Amino acid sequence: MQAQHNAAVAEHSRIAVLVARQEEWLHKLKQLSGKMEKTEQRFGVLGRLAEVANGSNEYRLTFQRFVLGTLLDDVAIAANERLKTMSRGRYMLQRTMDRARKNAAGGLDLEVFDHYTGSARGVGTLSGGETFLASLSLALGLADVVQSYAGGIHLDTILVDEGFGTLDPESLDFAIRALLDLQKGGRLVGIISHVPELKERIDARLEVCTTQFGSTACFQVG
Structure with missing residues (x-):
């Protein structure tokens, strides 16, 4: 026990x-x-x-694209100040979150709002002349935004290559007025074009003439 x-x-x-x-x-x-x-x-x-x-969201929008999208909004706002005048109040550019393709990232695409129809549509639906005005407005808007962000940097020279031949007379007049306003503001504006009507509006010109003996260039003032 x-x-x-x-x-x-x-x-x-x-x-x-x-x-x-x-x-x-x-x-x-x-x-x-x-x-x-x-x-x-x-x-x-x-x-x-x-x-x-990293873009694991509905729009596949990364942080970098979000920041760039914010800058694009500023560019569109600056561009619309001129596009509104050049399109006679019809068009306004705005950023869209819709993706062009199913597997594409979103957030950096633009669409145009048509005040005549009251709806937005793709920029690809614009005519050749309208596309030129939108592109010109974006270029000028980008220059404005770069200057405002950079502080001491000044973009004093703008060179526009062609595109004026796609405009109707009234749109051409609005585009030239916008460029002349830039010139009055102290910027040097250069235009490369074959449109004869521009000769009447541009005081200082470098004309290039083609002959059987080759090309010649001369300055014309007035």
Whole structure:
């Protein structure tokens, strides 16, 4: 009996030690579980932010494209100040979040809002002359935004190559007025064109004439 009692006491002690160890392990597991939960919550937010910044969103818009999109908004606003005049109040450029292709990234595409129809449409629907006016407005708007962001940088020279031949007389007049206004503001505006009507509006010209003996160039003032 004594031997059995001693054996039972020893077994009880062994089990008590095991239970104490398991309780200690359980306590540590609970502590680790709490820390893991807090870590998951913390890194879950950071992970979601990383996914959004890398373009894992509805528009596949990365952080870089978001910043560029904000700059594009500023360019469009500056461009619309001139496009409104040159299009006689009809068109306004605006950024669209629609993607041109299903697998393409979004956020850096433009569309045109037509005040005549009250709806927006793709810039590809513009005519050749309208496209030229929109492009000219964007170029001038970009120059304005670069100057405003850069501070000390001044874009004093603008060179426009062709495109005037696609304009009707009234649109041509609006485009020339916009360029002359820039000239009055102190900028040097150069135009490369074959449109005869421009000769009447440009005081200082470098005319290039082609003959059977080659090409000649001469300055004309007035």
